[in-house]
Amino acid sequence: MVKGIKWVMAGSLMVFGGVMASELGPAQTAQAASTVKTRYALGNYQAKKFKWVQNKNEYVPHPKAYAWSMTYQKQGTFQTQPMTYTTRRGNAPATLTTDLYLPVTVQSSGDWGNPQSVVLTKNGRTAYVGYLATGTTSTGWIVKYDLAKLRQKFGASSGHMALIRQATNAYSKGKSASQQKTVMAAMQIGSTFDIGHGQSLALNPRTQQLWLSRTSGEDGRYGSAVQVSTRTLRPVRTVDYRLVNKTGAKLAVNSTLTFDKRGYAYFSSYSGKRSLRVYRGTMSKKGVHFNLVMQGLKYRPGQTHQSIAYNAKNDRLYFVSDDAISSVPLAKLNRSKVKPKNVKATVFASSREFEGLSFSGGGQAYVLLNRGPELMRLTFR
Known part of the structure; x- marks a missing residue:
């Protein structure tokens, strides 16, 4: 939870996006309809055949x-000017520029101050953002943002960047004007449920199914997709699984997740002090199964394990830490053919929390940052 934001409790309820705002309360918990189990969700492998890429x-x-964002510190909650960051080092220089300032408060002070993940649809017109509730470790909800409407109709990415926060602030006080109600209708809000830590929200482009994983954080214990x-x-569906194989290897259920254009699922797992391993598999109503990719990065992007993402435009897999993003060509990785020169690194110096990364089908990248919450456009130069 991000402190330092004070609003009053909402004075009335309103329906927007087809969902009652009251459903955000912790008592309104949604449950999945069915459960199946995968006892051995990790494939067997020979550890001696695993190799590290000696990347920089x-x-x-x-x-x-x-x-905190410097524009937040200078302008307060209702930021009107975009924030920009440029890379300090790495072989893939880039720029981050504010695209949308996301809500901070909808019902009570700072209740939307803890976003954890972002997923874009192929056409880039819609984003799903996973949120954790204040004071919890796994209770949260998902918001579906109509980006096209927010940008094109309301100018939330250009001339009216404070509009979303102004609308949600007015709603929290029960004083929404007509246009502000229309702005809030561009945000569909789901009921609360156990979303784990919320980092793993991902969309399978082959099935158009939205998935997330929940983990206990303990090796060999059951978690859920x-x-x-x-x-x-x-x-709507829960698949319990544990990342254990029949030769005795075990690890905690993944807290990151993405899908490639072929429908395969991936997660990354930190290994040792600075290394990273990748796992590839399938996730569906029939069960979950992953195999260790037999090549990993000797040096991961950073200390904090935040997110994994896939770009269908260039067929690369991205690993996200705070202020740092690394990527590898997926085809080479799956064949264990990645060379150090194939690894791209992008390093900023914002000291901000990088919560998630997602790409449109055209390859445009967006990073979700916190303090205050915003969606930033990532442009590689």
């Missing part, structure tokens, strides 16, 4: 304290 060390340590309806934003 661009590792970024965790900041002593996360920074949860399918969420893209229409109602409620969980």
Whole structure:
């Protein structure tokens, strides 16, 4: 939870996006309809055949304290000017520029101050954002943003960048004007349920199914894959699984997740002090199964394990830490043919928390940052 934001409790309820705002309350918990189990969700492998890519060390340590956006510090909650960051080092220079300032408060002070993940649809017109509720470790909800409407109709990415926060602030006080109600109708809000830590929200482009994973954080223990309806934003199916194989290897159920254009699922797992392993598999109503990709990065992007993402335009897999993003060509990775020169590193110096990364089908990248919450356009130069 991000502190320092004070609003009053909403004075009345309103329906927007087809869902009652009251459903955000912790008591309104949605449950998945069915459960299947995968006892051995990890394939067997020979550890001696695993190889490390000796990529350049661009590792970024965790900041002593996360920074707030400078425009937030100068302008307050209702930021009107975009924030921009440029890379400090790495072989894939890039720029981050604010695209949307996301809500901070909808019902009570700072209740939307903890977004954890972002997923874009192929056409880039819709985004799903996973949120954790204040004071919880796994209770949250998903919001579906109509980006096209927010940008084109309301100018939330250009001349009216404070509009979304102004609308949600007015709603929290029960004083929404007509246009502000229309702005809020561009945000469909799902009911609360157990979303794990919320980092793993991902859309399978082959099936158009939205999935997330929940983990206990303990090696060999059962966790869950949860399918969420893209229409109602409620969980509709649960698959319990444990990442254990029949030779005795075990690890904690993944807290990151993405899908490639072929429908294969991927997650990354930190190994040792600075290394990273990747797992490839399938996730569906029939069960979950992953195999260790037999090549990993000797140096991961940074200390904090935030997100994994896939770009269908260039067929690359991206690993996200705070202020650092690394990527590899997926085809080479799956064949264990990645060379150090194939690894791209992008390093910023914002001291901000990088919550998630997602790409449109055309390859445009967006990063979700916190303090205050915003969606930033990532442009590689």
